[in-house]
Amino acid sequence: MPTRIAGQNVLAIVLAGGRGSRLSPLTDERAKPAVPFLGTYRLIDFTLSNLVNSGVQDVWVVEQYLPHGLNDHLSGGRPWDLDRTRGGLVVMPPFSTPQNEDGEFAQGNAHALSQHAGLIREFAPDVVLVLSADHVYQLDYGEVIRAHVEAGASVTMVTTQVAKVQDATRFGNVETGADRRVTAFAYKPEEPLGRTVTAEVFVYDARILLDTLADLSRGGRTLGDYGEELLPALVDGGQAYAFPLDGYWMDVGTLDAYHTAHGDFLDGRGFDLDAPEWPVITASLTRPPARIDRGAEVEDSFVCGGARVAGQVVRSVVAPGAVVERGAEVRDSILQPGAVVRAGAQVTRAIVDQEATVQEGARVGGPGPLAVVGAYARVLAGATVGSGRHVPPHRRVKAGQEDQVTQAPE
Numbered sequence: 001m002p003t004r005i006a007g008q009n010v011l012a013i014v015l016a017g018g019r020g021s022r023l024s025p026l027t028d029e030r031a032k033p034a035v036p037f038l039g040t041y042r043l044i045d046f047t048l049s050n051l052v053n054s055g056v057q058d059v060w061v062v063e064q065y066l067p068h069g070l071n072d073h074l075s076g077g078r079p080w081d082l083d084r085t086r087g088g089l090v091v092m093p094p095f096s097t098p099q100n101e102d103g104e105f106a107q108g109n110a111h112a113l114s115q116h117a118g119l120i121r122e123f124a125p126d127v128v129l130v131l132s133a134d135h136v137y138q139l140d141y142g143e144v145i146r147a148h149v150e151a152g153a154s155v156t157m158v159t160t161q162v163a164k165v166q167d168a169t170r171f172g173n174v175e176t177g178a179d180r181r182v183t184a185f186a187y188k189p190e191e192p193l194g195r196t197v198t199a200e201v202f203v204y205d206a207r208i209l210l211d212t213l214a215d216l217s218r219g220g221r222t223l224g225d226y227g228e229e230l231l232p233a234l235v236d237g238g239q240a241y242a243f244p245l246d247g248y249w250m251d252v253g254t255l256d257a258y259h260t261a262h263g264d265f266l267d268g269r270g271f272d273l274d275a276p277e278w279p280v281i282t283a284s285l286t287r288p289p290a291r292i293d294r295g296a297e298v299e300d301s302f303v304c305g306g307a308r309v310a311g312q313v314v315r316s317v318v319a320p321g322a323v324v325e326r327g328a329e330v331r332d333s334i335l336q337p338g339a340v341v342r343a344g345a346q347v348t349r350a351i352v353d354q355e356a357t358v359q360e361g362a363r364v365g366g367p368g369p370l371a372v373v374g375a376y377a378r379v380l381a382g383a384t385v386g387s388g389r390h391v392p393p394h395r396r397v398k399a400g401q402e403d404q405v406t407q408a409p410e
Contacts, residue, residue: 003057003087005141005142005145006145006149006150007149008125008127008149009124009127010058010127011058011060011123011127011206012051012056012060012130012141013059013116013130014051014059014061014062014132014133015130016033016044016061016062016063016133017064017112018031018032019031019032022254023035023252023253023255025353025372025374025391026255026258026372026374028374028375028392028393029375030066030375031065031069032065032133033047033070033133033134034066034070034073035134036319037136037258037262038317039304039317039318039319039320039335039336039337040304040305040319041280041282042073043134043135044061044070044073044074044134045282046137047131047135048080049281050138050139050141052080052082052281053278053279054140054141054142056141057082058087058088059077059082059088059090060089060116061074061089061090061091062116063093063094064093067091073283074089074091075283078283079282080281107222108223108224108228109130109225110213110224110230111222113130113213114213114217114223117213120206120209120210121210126206127145127149127204127205127206128203128204128206129144129145129204130202131200131202132200132201134251134253135250135251136250136270137245137271138248138271138278139201139245139247141201141203143243144156144203148205148243151180151181151239151241152239153239153240154208154209154212154239155203155208155209155231155241156202156240156243157172157174157182157199157201157202157231157240157242157243158198158199158200158242158245159198159242159244160197160244160245161195161196162195163195167195168192168193168197169189169190169192170188171198171251172185172188172226172227172231173185173186173187173189173193173194173196173197174193174196174197174242175193175194175196176242180241180242181240182235182242185231185232185235186227187225187227196242198227199245199249200251201245202226212230212233213230215233216230216233248269248270248271250264255351255409256370263315263332266301267300287304287320288306290303290309290318291307292309293308293310295310295326296309296310296313296324296326297311297313297314300315301313301316301317302316302317302318303318304318304319304320307319307320307321307322307323307335308323308324309324310325311327311328311330312324313330313331314330315331316331316332316333316335317333317334317335319339321337322335322336322337322338322340324341325342325343326343328341328342328343328344328345328346329348330348331349332348333351334350334351334352335347335352336352336354337354338354338355339352339354339355339358340356340357341358342358342360342362342381343360344361345359345360345361345363346363347364348364348365348366348367349365349366349370350365350371350372350385351372351373352364352373353372353373353374353376353377353393354375354376355376356375356376356377356378356379357378357379359378359380359381360381362380362381362382362384362385364379364384365386365387368387369387369409370387371386371387371388372389372390372391373385373391374392374394375394376394377393377395377396377397378396380396380397380398381399382399383399383400383402384399386406389406389407390409391405391406392405392407
């Protein structure tokens with residue numbers, strides 16, 4: 001039986017295909033939705049957990065860039081009880097058709113919906129819940145769907161407030177009337193409309209969505225992202241509404257935002273990750289308890305199962321299997337699964353990615369912009385990776401040859 005909320009058949013589509021180049025080098029070898037968060041989770045876990053906690057059981061995950069690691073994590077939907085005989089989680093990879101045997105990668109999220117329009121019509125939902133896979137928040141989608149149905153909306157956009165008005169230039173900007181009807185919309189404008197932006201959660205009337213996509217395609221327009229053609233057309237139709245999200249929300253699409261979000265949870269500004277009524281669910285291996293050796297110092301940090309700390313860790317995240325040896329110092333940093341910081345090394349305001357090693361006496365980061373050591377890379381003994389420098393995955397950085405290997409972000 002299909003998911004029904006407020007008398008409507010609901011189909012959820014999670015768009016998980018983008019490369020996430022602004023998170024490079026964390027996304028050089030994995031899809032952005034599969035990037036670890038707080039050591040234990042992956043970014044897509046927040047969207048999937050919101051779905052199952054909201055009672056939505058028909059979930060399509062649209063993939064494109066480096067899907068293999070993401071598929072391993074999804075495990076057929078089993079961790080979220082979405083491995084069902086009927087419905088549940090369905091992975092939607094890129095595909096070809098008799099009309100286009102070479103296939104085509106999506107050129108934006110609206111284009112991705114258009115590519116799957118035939119399958120959506122076949123499923124025959126009343127409403128389509130469209131979500132990104134790389135934002136950190138908690139939300140009952142059922143409340144949004146009920147508000148959408150009550151308003152008779154063509155689209156309901158979940159909105160949030162950015163901290164600084166200039167930050168709104170990265171998002172879709174929204175203005176509303178007293179009844180929450182959207183009166184103005186601008187996509188990544190040079191001059192912001194205000195602090196209210198879309199939170200990348202949309203509830204569409206299925207018929208209107210499909211008809212509008214077809215009309216735009218027939219008109220020869222490049223669909224691209226939502227904000228280019230689709231949302232402006234629906235706003236012009238007069239039946240677009242907003243639904244404010246009052247709680248924590250963070251787009252972690254940049255390295256700085258990703259690091260800031262970790263700090264928010266360390267400082268208690270996030271949300272309860274283990275609330276019995278709304279748990280964040282993930283797929284994870286069984287690991288032994290974290291080991292904190294005698295003489296270690298751990299302050300204001302998250303240390304995950306399987307990690308070992310013998311040195312000093314301050315306001316940092318130590319992921320499963322990560323190691324901080326005696327005499328090493330890790331401050332204001334994120335150690336991803338399996339990362340190792342050897343004795344006498346110092347890591348400050350940095351991200352050390354999966355299975356990377358910072359060897360004895362090496363230095364990574366400092367008080368300035370974030371430094372990043374890519375997955376499986378090695379910063380050899382005595383080498384220095386300065387603030388703002390990035391080490392690509394699998395590379396080795398030798399003392400005296402740092403400038404030949406490290407990169408400044410574009």
